[in-house]
Amino acid sequence: MKKLKLQNDSYKILLSDFEQWLDILGYNDRTVYYTPIFMREFFHWLETHDIQQLDQITIDTVKAYYKYLGQRSNQRTGAGLSKAYLNKHQNALRKFREYLKKHGAKTFKIHLRLEKKESAIKDILTQSEIKQLFAVTSYSSKYQRTRLRDKAILVILYSCGLRRKEAVSLDIGDILFDAGRVFVRQGKNYKERYVPINKHNIRILEDYIYEARPMYTGSHATEALFINKYGNRMHGQDMGRRLQHLLTLVDDEILREKHITPHCLRHSIATHLLQQGMKIEDIQQFLGHSSLKSTQIYTHLLESL
Missing domain, CATH: 1.10.443.10 (Intergrase catalytic core)
Structure with missing residues (x-):
């Protein structure tokens, strides 16, 4: 999903700034690398549904996106996305929401429950x-x-x-x-x-x-x-x-x-x-x-x- 092309300039800028923010806060390399990739897919999905501004995002928007994730297949295996992978998408949304809040921007609500993960x-x-x-x-x-x-x-x-x-x-x-x-x-x-x-x-x-x-x-x-x-x-x-x-x-x-x-x-x-x-x-x-x-x-x- 890292190859998805974004058309919305504001989404591009947000994504780049969000990645820098994660790095500055000292998150590990995998988080800094993969979290923006998950958000890129979210932004791309918003664009395909003609949602061009963050203030257009509602609870139903997030739920619809998550339903899409639950139905799409893993590009590498062809199977559905694992619970752990779905949780990573949820965590990416929550981190992005935190980023918006820290910058004084309007946020959106995420009424999603984390999937029950397999034992670590x-x-x-x-x-x-x-x-x-x-x-x-x-x-x-x-x-x-x-x-x-x-x-x-x-x-x-x-x-x-x-x-x-x-x-x-x-x-x-x-x-x-x-x-x-x-x-x-x-x-x-x-x-x-x-x-x-x-x-x-x-x-x-x-x-x-x-x-x-x-x-x-x-x-x-x-x-x-x-x-x-x-x-x-x-x-x-x-x-x-x-x-x-x-x-x-x-x-x-x-x-x-x-x-x-x-x-x-x-x-x-x-x-x-x-x-x-x-x-x-x-x-x-x-x-x-x-x-x-x-x-x-x-x-x-x-x-x-």
């Missing part, structure tokens, strides 16, 4: 599966620099529980070796926090920073912790691709078939810490959650495991 348990890896991912980094590339970088990425995403955007935004100076902390300056909504890191994982980061990173072209010209072969800061999608590559190397067929994202590693470490008896309030601080409710989901997951 499938996103949780066991500690054994995590160990398998770490193990394959010893032969994940013919280049030592890439192998050490893969291992360091796992440390940041799993052991430190960082969001993808937080991970790619790290600079070398954010790794506080003496203090045993990682300084997260690009947290969600730009909230800063310090994340503890043990000596074993510190050594992994030291191996990457002092042995592998200098082997990348142009490494001296940037402070970015994770860089690509061209010496540029890695993007979130780059990390996602490396993670998918690691999955292809494990011997566990069940693990290979799982759709694992960087955020799944964050879910996993939170669950494992809870299993080990860490207080829910400490996990909240570790993850950088503003609300304890966001962290309490792991208590429900743990009961179902």
